Amino acid sequence: MSRLSEQVQSAVPLWHEHLRAPFPAGLRGAESEPGGTDLVLLDADTAGCVLTWLNNGGTLDPERTRTLRSRIDDLDRVIPEITEPAGMQYYQRLRRLALFVSATLPGDG
Template identity: 40%
Template sequence: MNESERDLLARLWEEHMRMPFPPNMRGREIEIEGEDMVYLDASIAIGVSSSLSEPFDVKRRDALLRCLAAVEKVLPSIDDEGGAIERYERLREMAALAVESGNDGPR
């Protein structure tokens, strides 16, 4: 990942951290297309956060690839109430950037 991609990922991460979790998804299990949306959100967040601070190993990359496939599957079915689409589109973009980074090492 080049410097501008790292900067973009860091900026998207900062925006994500400021964005509240969609109110319609809080405090309950939400499943769309067989995917637990809270778990998907947290899994991508962990992978992205890790990719910004430490070497990105194959295990993390594979986990993010699975999450990326899952978020692609659910996006068309997400109700936009509370900004959910924007949140999951941002998660998709961050996951894709982190996966592209491969194993570049610490940032």
């Protein structure tokens, strides 16, 4: 098994855990301050990149790579603002997934 397929396989359990977790009801429709990041959109964008990476065997196109890295920055800014424990856990898991995927991608050119 290649190193990349091992990385994909190691991300699958965390991905399934994320899929089973309900979106925190208290954060539906919420936006972070400052900057007004829509938390549902942040989840959808990040999860979409992770799913694409999984479906593509550990690769992402340059546009999704940029999106993922931008969303990691957003997660870093937003997570400290979340006070609800379920919301914090949800977004911390999403961030772990995003960081895992990002670490497997080529650096910015």
